[in-house]
Amino acid sequence: MQTLNRYRTETPDQTIRLGLEIGKQLQPGSVVALHGPLGAGKTTLVKGIARSLNIEEALTSPSFTLIAEYEGSREGNPVTLYHIDLYRISHPQEIEDLGMEEILNGEGICVIEWAEKASEFLPESTVRVEIVIEDKGRRQIKIRGLTPA
Amino acid sequence: MIVLGVETSCDECAASVVENGTRILSEVVASQIEDHRPFYGVVPEIASRRHIETISRVVEQVLEEAKMKATEVDGLAVTYQPGLIGSLLVGLSFTKGLAFALEKPLVGVDHILAHLYAPHLETDISYPYIGLLVSGGHTVIARVEDFDTMRVLGTTIDDACGEAFDKVAKHYDMGFPGGAAIDRLSQNGSPQAFRFPWPSLHKGHHPFDLSYSGLKTAVVNQLDQFWNRDFEKSKENIAASFQGTAIDILVDRTVKAAGHTGLNRIVVGGGVAANSYLRKQLSGQPDLEVNFPSLRLCTDNAAMVAGLGYHMLRKGQRSELSLNACARVQGLRRLYP
Numbered sequence: 001m002q003t004l005n006r007y008r009t010e011t012p013d014q015t016i017r018l019g020l021e022i023g024k025q026l027q028p029g030s031v032v033a034l035h036g037p038l039g040a041g042k043t044t045l046v047k048g049i050a051r052s053l054n055i056e057e058a059l060t061s062p063s064f065t066l067i068a069e070y071e072g073s074r075e076g077n078p079v080t081l082y083h084i085d086l087y088r089i090s091h092p093q094e095i096e097d098l099g100m101e102e103i104l105n106g107e108g109i110c111v112i113e114w115a116e117k118a119s120e121f122l123p124e125s126t127v128r129v130e131i132v133i134e135d136k137g138r139r140q141i142k143i144r145g146l147t148p149a
Numbered sequence: 150m151i152v153l154g155v156e157t158s159c160d161e162c163a164a165s166v167v168e169n170g171t172r173i174l175s176e177v178v179a180s181q182i183e184d185h186r187p188f189y190g191v192v193p194e195i196a197s198r199r200h201i202e203t204i205s206r207v208v209e210q211v212l213e214e215a216k217m218k219a220t221e222v223d224g225l226a227v228t229y230q231p232g233l234i235g236s237l238l239v240g241l242s243f244t245k246g247l248a249f250a251l252e253k254p255l256v257g258v259d260h261i262l263a264h265l266y267a268p269h270l271e272t273d274i275s276y277p278y279i280g281l282l283v284s285g286g287h288t289v290i291a292r293v294e295d296f297d298t299m300r301v302l303g304t305t306i307d308d309a310c311g312e313a314f315d316k317v318a319k320h321y322d323m324g325f326p327g328g329a330a331i332d333r334l335s336q337n338g339s340p341q342a343f344r345f346p347w348p349s350l351h352k353g354h355h356p357f358d359l360s361y362s363g364l365k366t367a368v369v370n371q372l373d374q375f376w377n378r379d380f381e382k383s384k385e386n387i388a389a390s391f392q393g394t395a396i397d398i399l400v401d402r403t404v405k406a407a408g409h410t411g412l413n414r415i416v417v418g419g420g421v422a423a424n425s426y427l428r429k430q431l432s433g434q435p436d437l438e439v440n441f442p443s444l445r446l447c448t449d450n451a452a453m454v455a456g457l458g459y460h461m462l463r464k465g466q467r468s469e470l471s472l473n474a475c476a477r478v479q480g481l482r483r484l485y486p
Contacts, residue, residue, distance in 0.1 A: 012363070037369075037370075038316060038320060038365070038366075038369050038370075039362075039365055039366030039369045039370045041366075043307055043308075043362065044307075044362070058304075058306050060304075060305055060306065060307055060308070060309075061307055061308045061309070061312060061362070063308070063312055063316075064159075064233075064285055064286035064309060064312060065231065065232070065233060065234070065286065065476040065477055066233070067234075067476065068476070068477055069477075087316075133370055136371075136374075
């Protein structure tokens with residue numbers, strides 16, 4: 001059975017810090033599926049994951065280009081972060097042509113926003129993160145399948 | 150010198166023949182807006198497939214309209230970065246093939262620099278100046294030194310400005326393309342109806358950076374929190390209040406960048422440059438000389454690519470046939486002064 005962890009964040013900064021903690025537990029080849037409505041803080045969480053991989057470049061929304069690739073590192077070893085955003089995708093067929101399968105089976109860390117649109121492509125080991133908007137700025141963040149390193 | 154330009158970085162499949170960097174002899178744009186309308190945004194796979202289907206026809210037609218044979222062109226210019234990778238590859242591969250067959254020089258053009266070149270097709274503008282590129286994929290404020298050199302002063306730290314317009318328009322079912330729909334609705338709305346927050350940048354951010362994620366979240370998820378109840382909660386009022394805030398942020402950063410660099414000349418490009426409120430607000434700034442391209446040159450077009458390509462070719466710049474497309478400009482933000 002997969003463990004389910006629940007967190008609450010009150011500000012975007014706290015969401016980034018949670019992303020940093022998630023990032024530390026990811027391994028090369030990890031896939032993270034992000035779920036949550038528009039404005040939930042998905043890209044904000046990915047900013048934290050990027051920080052855990054020592055990526056200094058500011059991570060921006062890849063809604064336009066769909067896949068953004070960042071060169072990061074962990075303990076001196078290079079790690080590639082793939083930030084994928086399927087917001088604009090409407091048919092699973094379109095995903096095949098994106099070359100996403102190649103990325104999913106590679107050695108990089110792959111984080112996917114609007115991952116529900118690619119459910120059939122995701123490996124069983126995928127870490128699931130769901131962000132629920134509560135009142136005011138508060139977010140409930142549920143994480144499934146993350147095994148502490 | 151006559152240059153054939155090709156642009157397929159997003160959903161427009163465009164070609165243009167331009168003489169000496171300014172005289173547009175012909176221009177053809179096959180827009181896919183109708184294809185994308187049901188999806189409220191650009192669907193990349195639809196985009197690249199349509200490009201493959203239309204590019205030959207677009208280039209043939211643009212040469213025909215210029216009353217020219219392909220062999221009479223002196224050089225070729227094509228957008229190679231940044232954009233949708235599949236779309237970029239169609240235009241790039243096609244143009245490389247054409248350059249090889251015609252044995253003509255080829256130059257790869259950066260989409261951001263090409264947009265900033267657009268008003269140069271119509272007006273004589275001297276360098277340096279502050280360039281503001283705002284579209285669905287880009288939000289960049291730069292000190293532009295020459296047609297091929299710029300230093301980035303600020304960029305968005307999250308969503309692009311035009312992306313926020315698209316996402317808000319989609320969420321409230323305002324119409325497509327989102328930017329034009331919001332501009333139109335705003336004409337009958339009040340910017341005071343919702344007092345949306347401005348982004349708060351942190352210490353690590355550059356003073357000319359922009360952010361649209363917080364504004365998007367406020368408009369989409371926290372409408373009631375910012376609602377001034379003297380006004381109706383209508384689409385028109387949401388559009389006008391969102392547009393007012395989004396554009397005021399842009400104007401603020403641009404004016405600050407101008408003040409900081411001592412440059413009073415501004416050049417605006419990209420789809421959001423067509424926004425009527427941005428045009429009015431920026432043109433109304435005292436002591437600034439603001440240059441907007443005409444509306445048809447705001448959005449993606451190939452005349453700006455051929456125009457910039459002319460200057461690059463004349464300077465002796467050439468691209469090899471091994472030139473590859475690039476979705477994102479690597480390290481764009483590391484170009485900070």
